[in-house]
Amino acid sequence: MRTTVGIIGAGPAGLLLARLLHNAGIDSVVLESRDRAYVEQRQRAGILEQGTVDVLRAAGAGERMDREGLRHDGIELRYDRKRHRVDFPALTGGRSVTVYAQTEVCKDLIALQLKEGGPLLFEAEALAVEGADTDSPRIRFRHEGREDVLDCDYVVGCDGSWGVARKAIPSELVRVFERTYPFGWLGILADVPPSHDELVYARHDRGFALLSMRSPSVSRLYLQVPEGTDAAEWGDEEIWDELERRFETDDDWTLERGPITQKSVTPMRSYVHEPMRHGRLFLAGDAAHIVPPTGAKGLNLAVGDVVTFAGALTYQKETGSAELLDAYSETCLRRVWQAERFSYDMTTLLHRAPDATPFEDRLQIARLERLASSEAAETDLAEGYTGFPFG
Numbered sequence: 207m208r209t210t211v212g213i214i215g216a217g218p219a220g221l222l223l224a225r226l227l228h229n230a231g232i233d234s235v236v237l238e239s240r241d242r243a244y245v246e247q248r249q250r251a252g253i254l255e256q257g258t259v260d261v262l263r264a265a266g267a268g269e270r271m272d273r274e275g276l277r278h279d280g281i282e283l284r285y286d287r288k289r290h291r292v293d294f295p296a297l298t299g300g301r302s303v304t305v306y307a308q309t310e311v312c313k314d315l316i317a318l319q320l321k322e323g324g325p326l327l328f329e330a331e332a333l334a335v336e337g338a339d340t341d342s343p344r345i346r347f348r349h350e351g352r353e354d355v356l357d358c359d360y361v362v363g364c365d366g367s368w369g370v371a372r373k374a375i376p377s378e379l380v381r382v383f384e385r386t387y388p389f390g391w392l393g394i395l396a397d398v399p400p401s402h403d404e405l406v407y408a409r410h411d412r413g414f415a416l417l418s419m420r421s422p423s424v425s426r427l428y429l430q431v432p433e434g435t436d437a438a439e440w441g442d443e444e445i446w447d448e449l450e451r452r453f454e455t456d457d458d459w460t461l462e463r464g465p466i467t468q469k470s471v472t473p474m475r476s477y478v479h480e481p482m483r484h485g486r487l488f489l490a491g492d493a494a495h496i497v498p499p500t501g502a503k504g505l506n507l508a509v510g511d512v513v514t515f516a517g518a519l520t521y522q523k524e525t526g527s528a529e530l531l532d533a534y535s536e537t538c539l540r541r542v543w544q545a546e547r548f549s550y551d552m553t554t555l556l557h558r559a560p561d562a563t564p565f566e567d568r569l570q571i572a573r574l575e576r577l578a579s580s581e582a583a584e585t586d587l588a589e590g591y592t593g594f595p596f597g
């Protein structure tokens with residue numbers, strides 16, 4: 207088999223890249239190790255930056271998002287039983303975000319790819335990328351019990367945080383920047399209308415809590431839990447009781463309860479792999495960087511990477527110049543580090559570390575009071591939340 211761009215992984219990065227290349231008249235093959243049902247059910251965050259919405263729409267993948275996505279013009283910060291709303295359009299010259307689950311983005315892109323795009327092979331596991339620094343890189347993969355080779359002009363590793371693509375970059379050229387956090391998120395899906403019409407980020411002495419949603423009838427909620435917690439340790443009523451405590455306010459706001467349909471724990475990590483390119487091998491999305499979920503930057507970062515790659519390859523095709531491809535890593539990393547900073551700031555603003563001192567508790571409250579009283583501070587948060595420009 208041979209193709210122009212071999213794409214490893216059919217998460218949002220790989221799927222959107224295949225779509226962008228298809229629209230630019232560039233052929234590709236996507237190899238995905240899991241089956242379709244698994245990819246379409248994997249629960250992830252659900253906040254699309256304005257720029258992500260624009261890209262999906264322009265790529266012809268925005269039809270259901272435009273119908274079912276919920277436009278959000280702000281978030282609420284909750285601390286010390288108080289509530290403070292951050293108004294995005296007012297602070298950013300009109301920008302907002304859209305609540306539309308990553309699983310839905312993947313379903314839409316898979317349907318489009320199977321209907322109009324190039325090959326998308328499920329249960330096709332990439333084993334290794336070879337010849338990354340030659341003009342004809344290859345992906346060795348296993349599909350239907352057989353080993354095969356995909357010859358490519360370019361390979362893009364969109365294979366997530368445990369992928370194989372980045373292993374093809376010689377270790378002496380690589381620098382990894384990493385931080386783990388001593389807590390995770392226990393996330394639930396519940397069949398109950400969200401108790402607030404915007405997301406609520408709560409800082410509490412017992413730990414962080416987040417109220418989000420999937421639709422007008424399905425709530426998505428999270429609790430900060432100690433690192434290594436097993437979701438099965440938490441009973442349903444215990445989860446609701448704890449959420450209620452962390453969201454408590456001085457007014458008459460109440461948290462509606464409903465049947466919990468899904469429960470899982472997400473670990474928290476910051477991770478950046480530099481460089482994001484070696485020869486004709488490019489890394490995109492979680493394969494190159496991880497952010498803690500506070501602020502929901504993961505998917506949006508993946509979109510920025512593949513938009514940059516598709517633009518650079520199109521430029522190369524049109525002008526013969528590899529200038530933008532050569533600059534891929536530096537271009538992406540500028541935005542990646544801004545999102546890393548933003549996600550780290552949001553995480554440390556709102557979570558309580560197990561060894562937090564009273565001094566640090568007071569500092570968190572002071573940072574939140576500053577956000578609630580200074581338009582400059584609030585604008586910084588609103589700009590980061592609604593997203594940094596691509597490229």
Ligand code: APR
Pocket residue numbers: 214215216217218219220237238239240245250251308330331332333364365366367368369370490491492493503504505506508
């Ligand atoms: N061969 C083929 N496919 C692979 C391999 C492999 N060796 N290894 C991993 N994959 C697949 C995974 O099964 C997965 O479907 O690569 C895909 C990677 O997808 P994601 O993990 O969703 O990563 P990405 O597309 O970069 O999307 C980033 O995902 O983790 C969230 O918060 C993050 O929202 C962000 C988004």
Ligand code: PHB
Pocket residue numbers: 250251252253405418419426499500501502
């Ligand atoms: C989600 O809805 O899953 C979500 C929303 C906002 C975040 C993280 C996750 O910051």
